[in-house]
Amino acid sequence: MSPPVYLDHAATTPVDPRVAAAMAGCLGADGVFGNPASAGHFHGEAALERVEAARAAVAAAVGADPDEVVFTSGATEADNLAIFGVAEHARPRGRHLVTARTEHKAVLDPCHELERRGWQVTYLTPDERGRIAPERLAAALRADTVLVSLMHVNNEIGTVQDVAAFAAVCERHGGARLHVDAAQSVGKTALDFKAGGADLVSLSAHKSYGPKGVGALLVSRRRGVRIEPRQFGGGQERGLRSGTVATHQVVGMAAAFALAVAQREAEATRLAALRERLWCGLEAHGGAIRNGAPQDTVAAILNVSFAGVEGESLLAAVAPRISVSTGSACTSASGEPSYVLRALGRDERLAEASLRFGLGRSTSAADVEEAIEAVGAALSRLRRIGGGCVTAP
Amino acid sequence: MRYSALTRRYFEQAPGAGTLEGPGVASGTAGSRSLGTWVRFDLRVACTADPPGRIVEARFLAFGCPHTIAVAAWVAEQAVGHIPSAELLQPVDALRRSFDVPVEKLGRLLVIEDAWRAAAAAARK
Numbered sequence: 001m002s003p004p005v006y007l008d009h010a011a012t013t014p015v016d017p018r019v020a021a022a023m024a025g026c027l028g029a030d031g032v033f034g035n036p037a038s039a040g041h042f043h044g045e046a047a048l049e050r051v052e053a054a055r056a057a058v059a060a061a062v063g064a065d066p067d068e069v070v071f072t073s074g075a076t077e078a079d080n081l082a083i084f085g086v087a088e089h090a091r092p093r094g095r096h097l098v099t100a101r102t103e104h105k106a107v108l109d110p111c112h113e114l115e116r117r118g119w120q121v122t123y124l125t126p127d128e129r130g131r132i133a134p135e136r137l138a139a140a141l142r143a144d145t146v147l148v149s150l151m152h153v154n155n156e157i158g159t160v161q162d163v164a165a166f167a168a169v170c171e172r173h174g175g176a177r178l179h180v181d182a183a184q185s186v187g188k189t190a191l192d193f194k195a196g197g198a199d200l201v202s203l204s205a206h207k208s209y210g211p212k213g214v215g216a217l218l219v220s221r222r223r224g225v226r227i228e229p230r231q232f233g234g235g236q237e238r239g240l241r242s243g244t245v246a247t248h249q250v251v252g253m254a255a256a257f258a259l260a261v262a263q264r265e266a267e268a269t270r271l272a273a274l275r276e277r278l279w280c281g282l283e284a285h286g287g288a289i290r291n292g293a294p295q296d297t298v299a300a301i302l303n304v305s306f307a308g309v310e311g312e313s314l315l316a317a318v319a320p321r322i323s324v325s326t327g328s329a330c331t332s333a334s335g336e337p338s339y340v341l342r343a344l345g346r347d348e349r350l351a352e353a354s355l356r357f358g359l360g361r362s363t364s365a366a367d368v369e370e371a372i373e374a375v376g377a378a379l380s381r382l383r384r385i386g387g388g389c390v391t392a393p
Numbered sequence: 394m395r396y397s398a399l400t401r402r403y404f405e406q407a408p409g410a411g412t413l414e415g416p417g418v419a420s421g422t423a424g425s426r427s428l429g430t431w432v433r434f435d436l437r438v439a440c441t442a443d444p445p446g447r448i449v450e451a452r453f454l455a456f457g458c459p460h461t462i463a464v465a466a467w468v469a470e471q472a473v474g475h476i477p478s479a480e481l482l483q484p485v486d487a488l489r490r491s492f493d494v495p496v497e498k499l500g501r502l503l504v505i506e507d508a509w510r511a512a513a514a515a516a517r518k
Contacts, residue, residue, distance in 0.1 A: 309456075310429060310430075310456055310457050310458055310461075312394065312458040312459060313404070313457065313458055313459050313462060316394075316396065316404065316459045348429075349426070349427060349429065352429070381407075384410065384411075385407050385410045385454060385455055385456075385462060386426070386431070386454060386455065386456035386457075387431075387433065387454040387456065
């Protein structure tokens with residue numbers, strides 16, 4: 001039996017073989033295995049050279065300067081460093097933050113923790129297409145607002161936000177830093193740190209065919225951004241993230257980003273065609289509702305709610321044939337429906353009965369047809385078992 | 394979520410899914426689709442008066458998670474040949490263990506029990 005078709009590239013991607021080869025060159029005794037902080041000997045210098053080359057490559061891929069790149073263990077750590085780092089540094093000026101209900105948990109949970117510690121947080125609600133209007137952001141800013149954290153590409157529905165417009169709002173305000181979680185962005189849509197106007201940007205490698213366990217926080221030097229570190233013990237990464245830099249990981253991230261940026265436009269065109277075929281096929285099954293509008297979303301993500309079925313059963317029924325996620329961040333037994341889809345106005349049942357299709361480099365037209373068939377068969381069976389009600393009463 | 398082999402088998406095969414019509418059929422429902430779990434049992438009972446007739450055919454419908462569908466299918470399958478009693482053939486807790494249902498889903502099994510009781514009560518009339 002062949003394995004299910006992988007359609008969860010928004011969760012993670014396989015490491016590109018070229019990336020793996022570059023990483024392998026930094027692991028063994030024959031490779032560049034030295035500690036990049038061990039200045040003064042051959043092996044340390046060689047590793048440092050690789051790390052700095054990787055830093056330059058990551059910076060080039062996202063329109064940043066190399067000295068603006070702080071390597072981390074991933075986007076979650078980068079989000080935490082940005083949010084706590086700004087909040088702590090700006091504490092004398094204010095204790096108010098603005099974010100959105102549709103952010104990733106890596107942003108929402110730090111905000112909740114800051115609330116617990118006495119900060120105030122305003123949570124913006126998107127429109128039904130998942131967009132945050134800059135006017136709503138402007139209205140939420142207060143004299144004591146020190147940070148705005150809004151994502152670039154939503155991880156569940158793929159909506160691309162207008163970061164430049166958010167930056168302009170923050171610029172007019174004068175006191176609020178803008179942090180952008182761009183974990184899903186590289187290779188899916190254009191990302192230009194300098195032109196975008198954000199103060200801080202979080203990045204992840206494994207969403208872009210790089211390894212898990214590495215990411216970066218871009219910290220604008222041009223804009224004079226200052227943050228407090230969260231981790232101590234060696235002063236690496238300009239004192240913002242102590243700990244030995246994992247040479248093989250950052251080399252992998254750099255190689256992956258270079259490939260992703262080089263292939264971005266052609267891949268986006270290819271995936272957009274596959275995504276639209278997928279949507280047409282799913283829509284034909286009846287009771288399908290598209291979450292997010294095609295003109296606002298990256299080509300690699302399609303999120304669909306299905307009426308008349310229960311979400312956990314839908315996922316279980318398609319699992320032997322396709323690997324997808326529910327729209328929910330939580331697929332535990334509690335069955336908590338997606339807070340992102342709830343924020344968009346979907347009712348609890350529809351939010352629960354949604355699938356996120358994450359298309360990627362390996363996705364073929366045949367894979368899309370398999371997904372259409374698998375979902376159709378599951379819907380037909382579950383609706384029959386459930387009494388044939390396509391709309392929940 | 395990982396499912397036991399028993400749960401996966403009854404979820405995938407769902408024996409007895411459907412409805413019954415005609416004389417001698419009693420039905421019972423419980424739960425609500427809008428709340429995430431809804432179950433219906435249809436029982437056809439042999440026409441003997443005293444003692445009450447035995448179940449000769451049983452069907453179920455279920456809107457719910459794989460555990461709900463699997464347990465409802467099992468209940469319908471096992472009902473045939475038995476007298477329609479208010480009690481399930483296995484208590485809810487035993488079913489929970491047999492199908493490896495997480496404890497936080499106990500409420501869904503109680504919906505199955507309520508639907509069964511309603512159907513059995515209708516059948517006894």
